[in-house]
Amino acid sequence: MxxxxxxxxxxxxxxxxxxxxxxxxxxxxxxxxxxxxxxxxxxxxxxxxxxxxxxxxxxxxxxxxxxxxxxxxxxxxxxxxxxxxxxxxxxxxxxxxxxxxxxxxxxxxxxxxxxxxxxxxxxxxxxxxxxxxxxxxxxxxxxxxxxxxxxxxxxxxxxxxxxxxxxxxxxxxxxxxxxxxxxxxxxxxxxxxxxxxxxxxxxxxxxxxxxxxxxxxxxxxxxxxxxxxxxxxxxxxxxxxxxxxxxVLCHTHFHGDDIAARKAVARAMVPYIVEQGRTYGTPVKSITRHMIGLFHGISGGKHWRRTLSTEAHKEDVDARGLIEEALKNLRAER
The missing domain is CATH 3.20.20.70 (Aldolase class I)
Structure with missing residues (x-):
């Protein structure tokens, strides 16, 4: 909008x-x-x-x-x-x-x-x-x-x-x-x-x-x-x-709850992570390292940061499973 x-x-x-x-x-x-x-x-x-x-x-x-x-x-x-x-x-x-x-x-x-x-x-x-x-x-x-x-x-x-x-x-x-x-x-x-x-x-x-x-x-x-x-x-x-x-720029393109909007961005990264891995062999951790601050200042954000920091480097990690696990302790969407 x-x-x-x-x-x-x-x-x-x-x-x-x-x-x-x-x-x-x-x-x-x-x-x-x-x-x-x-x-x-x-x-x-x-x-x-x-x-x-x-x-x-x-x-x-x-x-x-x-x-x-x-x-x-x-x-x-x-x-x-x-x-x-x-x-x-x-x-x-x-x-x-x-x-x-x-x-x-x-x-x-x-x-x-x-x-x-x-x-x-x-x-x-x-x-x-x-x-x-x-x-x-x-x-x-x-x-x-x-x-x-x-x-x-x-x-x-x-x-x-x-x-x-x-x-x-x-x-x-x-x-x-x-x-x-x-x-x-x-x-x-x-x-x-x-x-x-x-x-x-x-x-x-x-x-x-x-x-x-x-x-x-x-x-x-x-x-x-x-x-x-x-x-x-x-x-x-x-x-x-x-x-x-x-x-500042006066554009509104997210709707509803702030936490839900952040979660939507996290989930939208999954197809990109999969595509980059399949096409270029890009490790999951090379992408998720940039996402660690997404829940900065949010209750439950520590679990998000810890999960990405400790799990993303593991071999054959599933991107979707990783993101969903990292999102678990955050406030539920309305």
Whole structure:
């Protein structure tokens, strides 16, 4: 059922999260939230050009609209990988200029690219010329001890002059030395105001804000932006995406009891789990690991989490039986 209310934010997306937002996670999220934009975890140019590109780029058509996030710093390699993504049916190519991990820095890409906006512009131009779908940039507000305001302004203006029209800004600095990736998501203070200044200064650009967003009330305070990207809250508490669908995007597609709706999503995953196992040999645990947070904060949820965690890895586990067993101690549907 749809209603006529206007969405509080034009676009909601789920952030690319390494080791988390694989195609199984994205399919699961799509069942919960039909109207959010999904992103792959970051895939490096080396993995696509020298590895199993078909496996890395595989997705279910239900996941769309879907963006491919690339990690790399060579314009020609990025252009080639963008072409591969477009040919596989992705709706957007996104360049990672925000990841601060040592592994990414050693490859000379991610957040360290923000030190070289002219080079990032060359990368963008190469990708943009190679494909007809949108090419976007995901970045931080700055790195290390830079003065964030002029640093971010120079980065965005350089890319905008090259034709980039969409920036996803994680509203924290990235510290390339001294902080782990986890600490980089928590310790640097959030500066939504700096991202908002970019939108105010460049109203023709699409500016999506990311970082520390955990409630629908918080999302509604960010209406100055063109979109909001949700990170770990969407993974750890995936039903948050349903709250966003209803309270922010104003779409209603579940009916009746909240627990019944969650159970319906769990059961809807069973045919997918069976199909992936039959077609690709995908272990049940590789899919159900993304479903553990489905009953976050719900009475009986501990049994759900324990069952998936301890039983899914067993050989020849029956997907339907596993899900039904895990659902047993939850409140009955009305």
């Amino acid at each position: 749809e209603n006529n209310k206007k969405s509080a934010i034009p676009q909601i997306s789920v952030a690319p999260m390494l080791d988390w937002t694989d195609r199984h996670c994205r399919y699961f999220h799509r069942l919960i939230a039909p109207h959010v934009r999904l992103y792959t975890e970051m895939i490096t140019t080396g993995a696509l050009l020298h590895g199993d590109a078909e496996r890395h780029l595989r997705f279910h058509k239900a996941e769309r609209p879907l963006a491919l996030q690339l990690g790399g710093s060579d314009p020609a390699a990025l252009a080639a990988c963008a072409t591969m993504g477009a040919e596989h049916g992705y709706d957007e190519i996104n360049l990672n200029c925000g990841c601060p991990s040592d592994r990414v820095q050693n490859g000379a890409f991610g957040a360290c690219l923000m030190k070289e906006p002219a080079h990032v512009a060359d990368c963008f131009t190469a990708m943009n010329r190679a494909v007809d779908i949108p090419v976007t940039i995901k970045c931080r507000i700055g790195i290390d001890d830079c003065d964030e305001r002029p640093f971010l302004e120079r980065f965005v203006s350089t890319l905008a002059d090259s034709g980039c029209r969409t920036f996803i800004i994680h509203a924290r600095k990235a510290w390339l030395q001294g902080l782990s990736p986890k600490e980089n998501r928590e310790i640097p203070p959030l500066r939504y105001d700096l991202a908002a200044e970019i939108k105010e200064r460049y109203p023709h650009l699409t500016v999506v804000v990311n970082g520390g967003i955990r409630t629908t009330e918080q999302i509604k305070t960010l209406s100055a932006f063109d979109g909001v990207m949700i990170g770990r809250e969407a993974y750890q508490n995936p039903w948050f995406l349903r709250e966003i669908e209803e309270n």
